[in-house]
Structure formats: C-alpha cells, structure tokens
Amino acid sequence: MTSRSSTGSRTRFPVTIEQKGEVVLRVVPHLTDINANGHIFGGWVLSQMDIAGGIIAARVARGAVATVAIESMTFIAPILLGDIVSVYAHEERRGRTSVAIRINVIATRGVKEERIELTSGLFTFVALDENHRPRPLPDA
Numbered sequence: 626m627t628s629r630s631s632t633g634s635r636t637r638f639p640v641t642i643e644q645k646g647e648v649v650l651r652v653v654p655h656l657t658d659i660n661a662n663g664h665i666f667g668g669w670v671l672s673q674m675d676i677a678g679g680i681i682a683a684r685v686a687r688g689a690v691a692t693v694a695i696e697s698m699t700f701i702a703p704i705l706l707g708d709i710v711s712v713y714a715h716e717e718r719r720g721r722t723s724v725a726i727r728i729n730v731i732a733t734r735g736v737k738e739e740r741i742e743l744t745s746g747l748f749t750f751v752a753l754d755e756n757h758r759p760r761p762l763p764d765a
C-alpha cells in the first residue's frame with residue numbers, strides 16, 4: 626500500500642499492520658471523539674498510542690518515562706463510531722536512556738468483526754529521574 630505524505634511525495638507503508646506484541650488497550654471511541662466528517666480525530670488515536678506505548682516503556686524503564694519523539698505516521702483508514710480499536714505494542718529498540726516502542730493499531734467493525742488496519746508508529750520514550758532528566762535504563 627502506498628500513501629501520499631504531507632510534502633506530496635509517495636511513501637511506502639507496511640501492507641500488513643502486525644498484531645505483534647500484546648494488546649495493551651482495547652477502546653471504543655465516544656461521540657465526542659468524532660470530527661465533522663464522522664471520523665475519529667487523529668489526535669485521539671495518537672493519544673491512545675501514547676498511553677499504550679507509555680505503559681510498555683514504563684515497564685521497561687521500571688519508572689517514569691516521557692515521550693521524546695514520534696516517527697512520521699500515516700493514517701490508512703478512518704475510524705467510525707462503533708469500531709473497537711485495539712492498540713498493540715512491543716519493544717523494538719533499546720538505547721542507553723531511551724526505548725523505542727512499535728505501536729500498531731487496528732479496528733474491528735460490525736457483527737462480523739471486520740478487521741481494519743489503521744496505523745503504525747514508532748514512539749521513543751526516555752526514562753526520567755526525579756529531576757525529570759534522562760536516566761539509564763535498568764538491565765533487561
């Protein structure tokens with residue numbers, strides 16, 4: 626599958642959004658999460674991904690973490706009211722103070738539970754000390 630980036634160039638996007646790792650969140654959007662088109666706000670999706678990634682990162686860091694970066698993302702399909710949104714997350718890369726968490730989002734729709742691939746992103750979290758500064762990750 627290809628998609629068009631904000632700069633107009635076409636970018637490759639993984640054909641399959643993996644259900645890899647654990648399902649950290651399963652969420653049903655509310656009416657207030659819907660924009661004028663009847664779709665769920667992109668910011669709502671990002672927020673769910675940040676929450677799910679933060680749960681996994683805090684487990685890796687065994688303490689407080691902050692999101693330092695989100696790689697560019699593509700939203701493949703709209704989320705509609707009634708969809709059940711599942712957020713999968715797993716550790717992809719570990720540095721000295723940071724950990725990159727791959728977060729994949731899918732929806733299931735209707736009584737037949739049609740599977741809709743929504744988006745994938747790599748979120749980097751930094752382990753924080755009591756002064757909100759980076760601290761080394763504990764040994765795995």
Ligand SMILES: CC(=O)SCCNC(=O)CCNC(=O)[C@H](O)C(C)(C)COP(=O)(O)OP(=O)(O)OC[C@H]1O[C@@H](n2cnc3c(N)ncnc32)[C@H](O)[C@@H]1OP(=O)(O)O
Binds near residue numbers: 719720722751757
């Ligand atoms: C603005 C907001 O409120 S966003 C909401 C939530 N996020 C936050 O509040 C975080 C705000 N940012 C911060 O507080 C600071 O940037 C911190 C504490 C996260 C990091 O401070 P820095 O001085 O940048 O730390 P430093 O340069 O040592 O980098 C720390 C780690 O982050 C990584 N990092 C920093 N910037 C990036 C980036 N853009 N992409 C990927 N990794 C990055 C570094 O590679 C390093 O990882 P490593 O130790 O595993 O090699």
